[in-house]
Amino acid sequence: MDNAFPNGDGAARPARPRVVIAPDSFKGTASAAEAARAIAGGWASVRPFDELVLRPMADGGEGTLDAFAAAVPGAERRAVVVTGPAGGEHTADWLLLPDGTAVVELAATSGLTLLDRPRPFEASTRGFGEAIAAALDAGASGLLLALGGSGSTDGGTGALAALGARFLQADGESIAPGGAGLEELDRVELDGLRALPPGGATILGDVTNPLLGREGAAAVFGPQKGADAAAVARLERGLDRLARMTPGGAELAAAAGAGAAGGTGFALLAWGARMRGGAAAVAEAIGLDAALGGAGLVITGEGRYDRQSAAGKAPSEVAARAAVAGVPVDLVAGRIDAGTGGFRAAASLSSLAGSGARAMADPLAWLRAAGVELARSR
The missing domain is CATH 3.40.50.10350 (Glycerate kinase; domain 1)
Known part of the structure; x- marks a missing residue:
């Protein structure tokens, strides 16, 4: 820089x-x-x-990883191949800071700009979770998770599934990727989730919206991802279903930032991550x-x-x-x-x-x- x-x-x-x-x-x-x-x-x-x-x-959205890379001497980019937001393979980077903290950016792995067209029901955050898993495999001592620029409204189920959670239909099969899969959700099993790193995980969010309601993920951000009024209503019902079936979900759904990245903030809070404003973290780094x-x-x-x-x-x-x-x-x-x-x-x-x-x-x-x-x- x-x-x-x-x-x-x-x-x-x-x-x-x-x-x-x-x-x-x-x-x-x-x-x-x-x-x-x-x-x-x-x-x-x-x-x-x-x-x-x-x-x-940057504020947790597109460019957050670049801002840290430019501001922190000795930061090292690590390439990773992940599942793209609409499936298929996508090559992205995560960033290893000299103190062992990893910066993983959702926009770079599961972002709206990676889609050929808006896919309000099919787009998934699985690639974001796979990049987090790669950072953990590499021994990251802490995580900074940048959430802006999402292309999906899957409540973060794709990301948590890549980290070991299970989101199941009544017959025990995994739900389909994306927001559409939430309509099939019968139970949530978080016991298999990978442990947080020693330094924990910090969410770098760019919004303070809750998961549900008029200011929630579907209502506010769904239209930006191609959802019309009927689609927003469907996505809202799916997110509500997810909140009801997740341990502690009612309280987590109301938390500031739970609606970030189509509900990925909610999922990461359920994993045990803590919320922090992304812009503040970047301002300090630069x-x-x-x-x-x-x-x-x-x-x-x-x-x-x-x-x-x-x-x-x-x-x-x-x-x-x-x-x-x-x-x-x-x-x-x-x-x-x-x-x-x-x-x-x-x-x-x-x-x-x-x-x-x-x-x-x-x-x-x-x-x-x-x-x-x-x-x-x-």
Whole structure:
């Protein structure tokens, strides 16, 4: 990860004013690092003598593994072949940190972007569980489990099945993969689950939604994964069935973050993992607070800024830390669907481009344009 963006003429200059650029990825179009560099390029074209400090962010979703890999010296990527979200083989990475902790990212193993098309009933988290198992087999002393970017609503049954749990029909056969299989569920057996590593497992979530209800996994996130109203109702019934049949399920279903990744948060809580905000963990790993010291501005962003953005997403974490440091914040987003009153300025790529389709066709160019617009407003 670049720590600073070069000034216009390459010469060393006083490090004032300092602008920290800390966006999340723009899902499916630009990584956090690519977004940060594009915004920085636009800003530098207007204000070439500012010190630009790049700190690409993540919040438990797509890019979390990359953020840790860039921020932690000595981190080692390990390749693993897992079951893709719709079946078949998929090659992904998990990350071994120098202290023995493994970072496993659901988006990289069972994510929505890995599907050829949305599959609200068939997509499974099994590959995520297989990657966790690979990390345990390699001797990981602890687990950081990044949950954003899921392509499924299977309540995490695929992941736990890969770790030794059994989700059975009345005839004793395993349920089908995906959310559809929850309709067949007759009993849950967790006795065969692998033990947690000595350092435990920490869930890096990007949302605080419960498993069930109007703010639950199916209702809020199902439509993003191709579920219409009727499909959402079916998935909700399946998740409710899972909660009723899982030991301690009623309490776990109500926990903040249980609805993350189509209910995978619920499954990992049932395994004994603990919940933590993913954006906070990444911010600490990349040294965001230190970068904000003495800064005059921070720019953050994500693909879509909406009402969920305030519930643990990267922009809200960056803004909260900037507020503590007394640093104003600018926002860049592919699309803005919520109020931006807390930001000094905001730039929407779809507005700059004239449409969402045009913005997505060349996201780096429009991220650069956003940097230009924000610099001119400074």
